[in-house]
Amino acid sequence: MPVVLVLTTVPDEESAEKLAQGALDARLAACVTELGKVRSRYRWKGAVETAQEIQLLFKTTVARALELERYIAAHHPYETPELLAWQANASNAYGQWVDTETQRPTHV
Template sequence: MLSTLPDAAAADTLAQAVLGARLAACVTNLGVVVSHYHWKNALETAHEVQLLFKTSVARADELQRFVSAHHPYETPEILVWQVDASPDYGRWVNAETQRPIHV
């Protein structure tokens, strides 16, 4: 899953919360990006911090709900897609995110 945050502090706070809830095995801070977008009838440009969350298929929906609930933006960018991982990495991600699922 990919999301953008307004600054490094917000990105670190969300990453730590996600990891603490065991919703991702790893969160990679991809650094500052410049986003250009339409928002409320205006063309905007913003410097944001992009995060890449690595989670299991079983945790993807719960992670999306968690990020949406804890994100500082009114309409957060949350992009989710499934990828193939090496067997060892996939097992590690599954093991790190294994716990009872809360729906």
């Protein structure tokens, strides 16, 4: 069953918490894994930079992927956030769980 993985990095724990909790609250992701602190080296505005960051991996459905990407871009503290997304095959049970957890409740 297909799921979409979305990867980003943030500068600190507070940013990680806000971004993850907001995506979960909006049911844009079923799970957000904090992969831990990483050291990133990159070229930015003509200079090579080094930063300590926290990497986050969001798990969502194909149907919610674009909305999740837009949410991350709109709420991310960086001017140009890392935003990588790819589709992966999940076990049926895990894929169904991701699908269930990203469904918005319908009110009758």
